[in-house]
Amino acid sequence: MNDAAVHLTSAAGPYAGRTCIILNPNAGQEETHRLRRKIGAAFTAREASFDLIPTQYAGHATGIAREAASLGYRAVCVVGGDGTLAEAATGLVGTDVPLAIIPRGTANQVARNLRIPLTFEHAVETAVNGVPTPIDLGRIGDRAFMLVAGAGFDASVMTSATRELKERWGFAAYIYAGVKEALSAAPRRFRITADDQTLEVSAVTVMIANVGELFSAYLPLRFPLTPRPLSSWHDGRFDIVIIAPRNLPEWANVLWHAARLSFGGTERLIHLQARSVTIEADPPIAVQIDGDPAGETPMTATALPAGARIMLPRK
Numbered sequence: 001m002n003d004a005a006v007h008l009t010s011a012a013g014p015y016a017g018r019t020c021i022i023l024n025p026n027a028g029q030e031e032t033h034r035l036r037r038k039i040g041a042a043f044t045a046r047e048a049s050f051d052l053i054p055t056q057y058a059g060h061a062t063g064i065a066r067e068a069a070s071l072g073y074r075a076v077c078v079v080g081g082d083g084t085l086a087e088a089a090t091g092l093v094g095t096d097v098p099l100a101i102i103p104r105g106t107a108n109q110v111a112r113n114l115r116i117p118l119t120f121e122h123a124v125e126t127a128v129n130g131v132p133t134p135i136d137l138g139r140i141g142d143r144a145f146m147l148v149a150g151a152g153f154d155a156s157v158m159t160s161a162t163r164e165l166k167e168r169w170g171f172a173a174y175i176y177a178g179v180k181e182a183l184s185a186a187p188r189r190f191r192i193t194a195d196d197q198t199l200e201v202s203a204v205t206v207m208i209a210n211v212g213e214l215f216s217a218y219l220p221l222r223f224p225l226t227p228r229p230l231s232s233w234h235d236g237r238f239d240i241v242i243i244a245p246r247n248l249p250e251w252a253n254v255l256w257h258a259a260r261l262s263f264g265g266t267e268r269l270i271h272l273q274a275r276s277v278t279i280e281a282d283p284p285i286a287v288q289i290d291g292d293p294a295g296e297t298p299m300t301a302t303a304l305p306a307g308a309r310i311m312l313p314r315k
Contacts (some may be wrong), residue, residue, distance in 0.1 A: 019043070019050040019127065020068035022061050022088055024080030027104040039079065039102070042124040050077075055084065065091030065099075073097060075311065077127045081105020082147055086290040089137060089308050090144040100127035100311040105117035106300070107291075110146050113233065114213040114312060122313075130311035135233050137307030138210050140299060144307065145210065145290045148225065151279045151297050152188060152205035154287070187244060190281050194240055201270070203244040208301045210238060210275050226271065236305035242270035275303045288296055 021039060025032045043050050051073075063233050065076045065088040076092060078085045085101060092099055102123045103111040114135070117123045117171075137144045140283040162169060187202040209225035211233045226232045226239035244267070277300070279287075284296040 014223060015072045016273055017049060017074050018313075019048060019075045019077050020064065020073040021050050021052040021077045021079060022064050022084065023079070024104070025054050025085040026059070027080040027084065035079070035104075036222055039124075042121060043128065046128045048128045055080075059087060061087035062091040064088070067091075067099075069095040069097040075100050075127065075132075077102060079104055081108065082110050082290055082300070083292050086144060088147050089146055090142070093137065093139075093144050093304065093309055096161065096309065098309040099310050102127060103123065109213075110211070113213060114310065115229035116311075117313065120308035123154045125312045126311055129314065130184050132309040135310045136210055136236060136306040137310055138208065138238060139304055140289055140294070140308075141300045142183045143289060143294075144304065145301075146308075147211055148207050149287065149289045149299065149301055150205055150207035150295075151190070151281060151288075151299060152203065162177070178186045178309075187246065188285055190242075190279060191238065192242070192272075192280075193276075193278040194272045195276055197272070199242075199270075199272075201242060201276065203242050203270075205243045206279050207241045207243070208238050208279070210303075211239060225275075234306070237273045237275055238277055238301065238303050240272040240274060242272075244268045244270070244275045276312055277301045 020153050021043075023032070023036070029231075032054070039050075039052065053146050055064070055245050061078065061084050069092055074087055074099045078088045079102040081103070083107055084105075085099070101111050101116050102120065103116070109117060111118060114124055122287055130214055135146070137146060139145075139192070140149055168226075187204055190201055190203050190206055192199045192206060194203070207225065209232065211225070213225065225241050232239055246268075257290065279299045281297045284298070286298055287294045287299050
């Protein structure tokens with residue numbers, strides 16, 4: 001068994017039946033060499049053959065996953081966070097090769113939304129013996145996303161929550177960045193085209209969500225992005241969430257309405273659904289995709305119904 005391959009083409013034996021494991025060495029706080037041994041032991045105990053390839057630069061997981069699909073691997077397993085997972089998903093769009101997750105990131109929002117175990121052994125069991133299940137994706141340019149893309153406040157939070165802060169504080173880095181940005185967030189003028197509907201609105205942020213909730217495990221209140229959080233990842237449409245508070249009391253009101261799934265209860269929290277969304281702002285404003293800064297508006301996202309398959313636990 002080759003658990004330290006540098007190039008997929010150097011793997012020995014047939015690829016069918018093997019798992020391509022993509023390891024982000026920067027994710028989590030566990031030493032990489034110790035984690036590699038742990039992965040090897042867990043897969044060996046399940047008689048599951050694999051090849052392990054560490055990422056070396058931003059975007060590397062996309063190329064690894066794409067090559068793994070072309071070589072006929074049974075699955076691609078990401079050991080890392082949501083950003084690495086989105087990169088791998090980009091490489092698997094249009095293939096039948098399922099994606100598995102061993103969560104090692106700061107927030108692990110994809111795993112939490114899909115009820116994939118966070119504990120190591122249970123996550124490995126799902127990766128090896130789980131059920132390949134279709135999941136929707138979004139596409140912006142040549143990049144797929146699994147969670148949410150947004151413009152405005154949320155993009156500023158992701159920029160402020162630097163890797164250094166996340167390594168030092170974990171999820172508290174997002175709390176710090178959120179409070180910091182909320183204190184200075186001001187409404188901007190957005191033009192939103194959702195399928196054949198166009199809306200102009202002053203808002204703090206506009207989010208295009210593929211999954212139903214964010215950060216609920218860490219906050220005293222739920223923060224759903226849709227009235228139907230459990231079905232959002234396989235309904236073939238985006239949930240567009242427009243957040244437009246003007247002050248801190250209205251921020252609290254928005255969070256309260258969202259937690260109660262009351263998206264029609266206030267003009268400060270607007271919810272739409274669509275398969276294609278374009279966000280424009282004047283002047284242009286920062287954009288994030290699955291937590292990574294991604295330039296500025298305009299931004300156009302297209303839904304990819306059942307764009308990938310993901311390994312979920314057996315019931």
